[in-house]
Amino acid sequence: MIFTTESGMQQVTNLLHQYDELVVLSQDESLIILSGYIQIDCTAREYWVCKKYHVQIGIPLNSDDLPYVIDDDNQVDQSYPHKYSDGKLCTETDSAIRIRFIGGFDLVAWMAEFVETYFFSYEYYQRFGEFPFGERGHNLEGIIETYSDLFHEKDSVKTLRLMGAVSSQRYRGHYPCPCGSGKRLRSCHGPYLFDFYTDERLNSIVKKDFSMIKEEVIRRQNEQQRNSRTSK
Numbered sequence: 001m002i003f004t005t006e007s008g009m010q011q012v013t014n015l016l017h018q019y020d021e022l023v024v025l026s027q028d029e030s031l032i033i034l035s036g037y038i039q040i041d042c043t044a045r046e047y048w049v050c051k052k053y054h055v056q057i058g059i060p061l062n063s064d065d066l067p068y069v070i071d072d073d074n075q076v077d078q079s080y081p082h083k084y085s086d087g088k089l090c091t092e093t094d095s096a097i098r099i100r101f102i103g104g105f106d107l108v109a110w111m112a113e114f115v116e117t118y119f120f121s122y123e124y125y126q127r128f129g130e131f132p133f134g135e136r137g138h139n140l141e142g143i144i145e146t147y148s149d150l151f152h153e154k155d156s157v158k159t160l161r162l163m164g165a166v167s168s169q170r171y172r173g174h175y176p177c178p179c180g181s182g183k184r185l186r187s188c189h190g191p192y193l194f195d196f197y198t199d200e201r202l203n204s205i206v207k208k209d210f211s212m213i214k215e216e217v218i219r220r221q222n223e224q225q226r227n228s229r230t231s232k
Contacts, residue, residue: 001062002065003059015111022036031060033058034057035056037052038052038053038116047124047132053073055072066098069091071083074087080125091114093136093145095147096136102202117133140212140216143209152189158179162178162179162193163213177189
């Protein structure tokens, strides 16, 4: 689980100290909901955003679910590709967030690195029509893009091979790299994969994501076959 009741309350206390216009809206044994304004004061690529947003933040307790943030005041246009219909914001892939906080979740760091960056990126996109730090896809595509960045591999097929190797094999630096380059693993992707092979926490995330990707690929293939038979 990400937060126990005790650790969640301590994290919320730290967060409210940093963001003093947030208040606890409700809480029970499974969820704490915060509400209020957060101040975005960020500069990047010679562009400055200084603006307040009214949000709700959900912090699940005694659960493996990640915290989430809702644009409570509809300041982010509904047509923006990284805002869901229920108002929740797609700040990053779950995989990237879980890996970032593999050593322990920090709500203050999450707010600074993901939530504030989200709002800055939104304002930048509205002004210039492009994303200042790049963009990830959603669902299966976003997961693969996450690992492409982590593994330093631009080819999505090769990224899937690397994920499969990490999920099913032990690290063998003298073996051929699973990407198919013909080089030894230690001389190719090994430096980027080593922790994912050897850290059980990271390895479990890769295994879960790779299994989900395989299931989704099978589902899509079956759907295509059904559609093909229907159209004949």
